[in-house]
Amino acid sequence: MKHYEIVLIIHPDYSEKLVELKKEITDFIILKQGKIHRVEDWGRRQLAYPIKKIYKAYYILMNIEILTSEINYLENKFRFNDMIIRNLILTTKNAVTDISPILKSIDDSKNSNVELKK
Numbered sequence: 682m683k684h685y686e687i688v689l690i691i692h693p694d695y696s697e698k699l700v701e702l703k704k705e706i707t708d709f710i711i712l713k714q715g716k717i718h719r720v721e722d723w724g725r726r727q728l729a730y731p732i733k734k735i736y737k738a739y740y741i742l743m744n745i746e747i748l749t750s751e752i753n754y755l756e757n758k759f760r761f762n763d764m765i766i767r768n769l770i771l772t773t774k775n776a777v778t779d780i781s782p783i784l785k786s787i788d789d790s791k792n793s794n795v796e797l798k799k
Contacts, residue, residue, distance in 0.1 A: 682715065682746050684776050689759065690732075690767040691739040693725060699739060702764060706743070709755070715747030718776045721784050732766050742784075744777045 691699060703720065710717055723740035732738075747755075752770060759768040 682748055683752070684718075684744070684746050684773040685752055686771045686773050686777065687741075687743040687745065687755075688769040689741040689743075689765055690728075691741065692764055692766050693735065693738055695764040696725075696739060698764060699741075702762075703741060706755070710745055710747055710751075713747060713751045715745055715751065716776075717743065717745050718778045719744040719781075721781055723781075723783055723787070735766065738766055742781055744773070746776060 691702065695702075699722070703722070707717055707720065719742070721742040723742060725737050725739050727737055728735065756768070756770055759765050
């Protein structure tokens with residue numbers, strides 16, 4: 682099995698179905714005897730450039746371990762899902778379980794705002 686990092690950009694109109702999408706993907710990975718090392722919801726963020734007249738979207742990051750044939754199935758499923766604007770699947774050498782720098786910066790900014798209010 683190989684290690685993969687998946688980034689999904691989700692259309693903002695489907696925010697109420699975000700939890701269902703994450704559950705569907707994680708259930709598929711577990712069903713195929715894969716491992717999930719990290720799932721992060723980065724929330725709604727500004728896009729670098731508009732995609733289909735959309736300026737903000739939801740980001741999800743996943744680090745998983747699964748067979749190559751199953752990742753091909755997932756990639757095909759992402760391609761034909763209207764909820765997913767873009768997807769990026771990268772292979773990694775090792776399992777990544779640490780918190781991502783983006784989520785770390787979000788947490789740091791929240792903590793600094795709390796300190797300023799005190």
